[in-house]
Amino acid sequence: MTVDTPASSRTRTPSPATPADGSSPSADLGLSSVLTGSLPPTLGTPGAPERYQVDAVFRRRPLPEEVDAIMSAEPHDALPAAGYPGVTLRVADRRLEIGNSNLEELENGLATVLADLLAGISGRVRQAQSAAFDRAAAAADIEHTRAEDVIQRAGRIAFDPTPASD
Template sequence: MASGTISGVGGAAAERRWIGAAASVVAGDAREVRGTCEAHMLEAYRLVMETQTRTSGGDAATLGLGSVLVGSLPAALMTEDAPDRYTVEAVFSRRPEREEVTAILGDETRDSLTKSGYPTVEVTVSDRRLEIANTNLEELRDGLASVLADRLAEISAVVRTTREAAATRFADAAASENERTTAVTALAASVTFRTSGNTRAVSASGS
C-alpha cells in the first residue's frame, strides 16, 4: 500500500507537470500565431502606406510638361540653314515614376502618336526631360504638344488607379489574414489539458 501511495503521488505530480508543459506549448503556439498575424499586418500596412505616399503630395499631380528647353534647340533656327525637323526637349512637371517611364516608351504611346498623325515622331525620357525627336516647334505648337499632354495624363491616371487597386488588395489580404489567425488562436486557446476525474492511483506493481 505504501508503494501504491507513493506511486499515486508521483503520478499526480508528473501529470501536473505534463499538463503544465502542454499548456505552455499551447500558449507558445498562440503567441507565435499572434506574432505571425502582427507581422503580416505590419507588412501590409507598410505596403499600403508606401503606395499612398507615392501617390500623394507632388507625385499625385498628373504628369505633364512645362517649358521647352531653348538651349537644346538647333542654333540655326529661323535662319536659312534651319533644319526642318529636329529634337525638342521639354521639362516634365515632376520626375516621372518608373511605371510612367515604361508607358511613355511603350507601344501604346507610339500607336497614339501614329493615330494622331505623327508617325515619325519619337519620344525618349532623360531624367526629368522628355526628348521629342523628328519634330519642330511649329508642329508642337499646332497640335503635337496637346497630344503628348493627353498621353501623359492618361498614363498618370492608369498608374494611379493601378497603385490604388494594389493598396486595396493588400488591405483586404491583411484583414483576411487577421481573421484567420484570430480564429486559429481562439481554437488553440480552446484546447485544455485537464484530467477527466476518472484516473486512479496505480501501484508500482501494476495492481
C-alpha cells in the same frame, strides 16, 4: 475653425508614395516647359533644321510604370493616328525627348496630344496602383482574420488532467 500657419512653419513629411522630389504622384504626369538650351543653336537662321529633338521637362519625376507606358507601343501608335507619324518619344530622367519634331508642330497641336497622352497614362497607372492597394488590403484583412481565428482556437485548448474517479 481652421488656423492657417505660415508656409515657413509647415513641414512636409513624404509618405512612401511621395517621390523624393516632393511632388505628388497623384498629379498627372505633365510637361512644364521646353528645355531651350537643348534646341539647335541654328534655329531662326537659314541653316536651321526642319526637324529636330525638343526636350520638355516633366512636372514631376515619372514613376517607373509611367516610363514603361511612355516607352510602350501605345504612344508610338497614337502619335501617327493623331497626325504625327515620325515623332518619337524617349524618357531621360526628368525630360521627355520628343524626337523628329519641331517647335511649330508642338505649337500647332502636338503639345496638346502629348499632354492628353501623359494624362491618360497617369490615370491608368493610378488606377492600377489603387487596385493593387485594394488587393493588398483585402489580403491583409483575410490574414488578420485567419490569425485571430488561430489565436482563439489555441486559447480554447486547456491542458487539464482528467478528473480522478473515486
